[in-house]
Amino acid sequence: MEFDANRPIWLQVMKALEMDVITGKRRPGEKLPGGRDLALSCGINPNTAARVYQELERANLCETRRGMGTFVTEDEAVIAAVREQFIRQTIQDFLRSMAQLGETPESAARMILKEEA
Amino acid sequence: MLESKEVTKTFGAKTAVDHISLKLEKGHVYAMLGPNGSGKTTWMKLAAGLLKPTYGMVCFNGEQVSIESRKHVAYMSTEPYFYTWMTVKDVGKYYQDFFEDFSYDRYLKLLKQMELTEKLKTKALSSGMMAKLKIAVTMARDAQAYMLDEPFNGIDLLARDEIRACILSYATEDKLLLLSSHLVEEMEAIADRAVFISEGRLVECVDLEEMRTRQGVSMADRYRQIYGHTEG
Numbered sequence: 001m002e003f004d005a006n007r008p009i010w011l012q013v014m015k016a017l018e019m020d021v022i023t024g025k026r027r028p029g030e031k032l033p034g035g036r037d038l039a040l041s042c043g044i045n046p047n048t049a050a051r052v053y054q055e056l057e058r059a060n061l062c063e064t065r066r067g068m069g070t071f072v073t074e075d076e077a078v079i080a081a082v083r084e085q086f087i088r089q090t091i092q093d094f095l096r097s098m099a100q101l102g103e104t105p106e107s108a109a110r111m112i113l114k115e116e117a
Numbered sequence: 118m119l120e121s122k123e124v125t126k127t128f129g130a131k132t133a134v135d136h137i138s139l140k141l142e143k144g145h146v147y148a149m150l151g152p153n154g155s156g157k158t159t160w161m162k163l164a165a166g167l168l169k170p171t172y173g174m175v176c177f178n179g180e181q182v183s184i185e186s187r188k189h190v191a192y193m194s195t196e197p198y199f200y201t202w203m204t205v206k207d208v209g210k211y212y213q214d215f216f217e218d219f220s221y222d223r224y225l226k227l228l229k230q231m232e233l234t235e236k237l238k239t240k241a242l243s244s245g246m247m248a249k250l251k252i253a254v255t256m257a258r259d260a261q262a263y264m265l266d267e268p269f270n271g272i273d274l275l276a277r278d279e280i281r282a283c284i285l286s287y288a289t290e291d292k293l294l295l296l297s298s299h300l301v302e303e304m305e306a307i308a309d310r311a312v313f314i315s316e317g318r319l320v321e322c323v324d325l326e327e328m329r330t331r332q333g334v335s336m337a338d339r340y341r342q343i344y345g346h347t348e349g
Binding site for chain 2: 006036039044045046
């Protein structure tokens with residue numbers, strides 16, 4: 001995995017896992033790799049990998065069952081909320097770029113529809 | 118686990134290491150950074166017990182480093198240290214005789230990972246293969262602490278991924294890893310702490326993720342901030 005070294009690496013790995021969950025690449029209730037395996041597969045420090053799971057748990061997106069490992073939440077409402085958050089963030093980022101180009105949300109929306117047609 | 122107390126080393130009129138006080142804890146991978154001649158290698162040799170400090174001391178698990186602590190600290194120096202007649206197999210046997218914690222099975226596994234074979238003669242190895250062999254033979258020890266001086270030197274871009282994976286696979290919570298390198302970018306993701314050394318002195322020891330969170334600064338950025346005005 002490639003990282004932006006100026007931003008916390010745990011956050012980048014967490015976002016990538018969130019993306020896997022909201023796009024269905026990882027299913028509700030699916031077992032996630034252990035902290036060490038995550039560290040090895042992403043090429044990151046094991047403490048950073050442990051942080052990823054702590055933060056995902058704090059966001060209720062995964063849960064650790066003692067002696068069994070870490071699993072994607074089965075709570076679809078949580079997944080829907082994270083997806084919603086992701087979409088809003090993407091739109092806000094887009095609108096910020098458009099505003100720099102002098103476009104309003106309305107004109108940007110018109111251009112999107114034109115692009116589609 | 119490894120504590121440097123006011124450690125100082127002078128060679129004649131030159132002070133290579135100047136009152137370095139530093140505590141390194143197990144469960145972390147430290148990147149030791151600084152330009153050439155800043156004292157990294159000398160400090161590592163002091164910590165490995167291969168040099169005696171002029172002043173101060175280095176303690177390993179509370180005891181001053183000695184022949185005893187060398188049993189638990191695996192150190193890889195920058196200079197090659199095998200006899201030219203040795204094969205890769207001989208190098209393993211040689212280490213097995215020296216270190217109780219050396220595992221020949223683990224050595225074989227590492228050789229495979231590094232794409233080396235037992236039959237190769239050390240004098241026939243390219244500089245990249247020699248660099249890999251040094252890492253394999255060092256990591257084949259089940260030591261408590263590993264200190265690798267310039268592990269990425271002479272290793273091409275693709276092989277660096279293998280080296281990183283190998284280093285990470287032994288970075289468990291009861292081990293201490295310390296890596297020095299000029300190749301700062303190679304260590305951004307695998308290290309979680311960085312020790313910056315300049316002109317024999319400790320500049321700072323930082324937690325990398327905390328620095329990224331608070332200041333939006335990478336290890337490479339911090340390196341440039343510290344050494345940018347001099348020759349990097």
